[in-house]
Amino acid sequence: AQTVTQSQPEMSVQEAETVTLSCTYDTSESDYYLFWYKQPPSRQMILVIRQEAYKQQNATENRFSVNFQKAAKSFSLKISDSQLGDAAMYFCAYKSANSGYALNFGKGTSLLVTP
Amino acid sequence: GAVVSQHPSWVICKSGTSVKIECRSLDFQATTMFWYRQFPKQSLMLMATSNEGSKATYEQGVEKDKFLINHASLTLSTLTVTSAHPEDSSFYICSASVQGYEQYFGPGTRLTVT
Numbered sequence: 001a002q003t004v005t006q007s008q009p010e011m012s013v014q015e016a017e018t019v020t021l022s023c024t025y026d027t028s029e030s031d032y033y034l035f036w037y038k039q040p041p042s043r044q045m046i047l048v049i050r051q052e053a054y055k056q057q058n059a060t061e062n063r064f065s066v067n068f069q070k071a072a073k074s075f076s077l078k079i080s081d082s083q084l085g086d087a088a089m090y091f092c093a094y095k096s097a098n099s100g101y102a103l104n105f106g107k108g109t110s111l112l113v114t115p
Numbered sequence: 116g117a118v119v120s121q122h123p124s125w126v127i128c129k130s131g132t133s134v135k136i137e138c139r140s141l142d143f144q145a146t147t148m149f150w151y152r153q154f155p156k157q158s159l160m161l162m163a164t165s166n167e168g169s170k171a172t173y174e175q176g177v178e179k180d181k182f183l184i185n186h187a188s189l190t191l192s193t194l195t196v197t198s199a200h201p202e203d204s205s206f207y208i209c210s211a212s213v214q215g216y217e218q219y220f221g222p223g224t225r226l227t228v229t
Contacts, residue, residue: 042222043153043206043222043223044222044223045208045210045220047217091159102149102161102164102218103149103161103210103218105158105159
């Protein structure tokens with residue numbers, strides 16, 4: 001079974017600064033997807049960014065970007081120009097490329113944004 | 116687009132009773148739906164995977180007779196917690212998927228068993 005590890009239970013960043021959340025995973029598969037989800041206090045899961053393993057180019061979505069290192073099995077999330085609304089739990093998730101497979105989540109990182 | 120709803124958003128029930136949670140994909144047809152459970156300050160744990168018209172596949176350690184899942188149509192899946200006990204109190208989240216790629220999450224249901 002694939003495991004997803006988020007080694008930072010909590011992180012803090014000042015408004016307008018940049019923060020990087022780390023994620024590593026373990027898999028023997030060559031084709032898979034990686035995701036970062038945000039869960040604010042409302043507890044609604046929100047997709048932040050996704051990366052297909054076969055793509056070498058790192059995904060970006062506005063202020064959010066990833067550093068995908070396939071050989072190292074590392075998938076970190078960089079949030080630039082942090083905003084108060086970015087405060088939330090962030091979950092890294094892995095999904096096999098096989099259809100119908102569920103997401104495998106890491107334990108999450110709680111991000112605090114200070115004014 | 117790609118909206119998933121859950122009903123109810125919060126339910127309180129007495130120990131020993133059963134409660135049903137609905138998960139609906141509002142603007143798309145979901146071939147697969149997933150049910151997760153989340154305890155406070157913890158991650159999401161997959162309970163089961165259901166495909167329309169077939170029996171759900173439960174994760175190891177999840178009692179299928181206690182957590183009944185029905186996926187009768189491409190837009191509706193239900194989770195019934197039978198003979199609920201206080202330890203079943205948790206936050207239940209469903210997600211819906213089209214052809215297994217991206218999952219769209221419902222807003223979750225908080226279950227409190229007294």
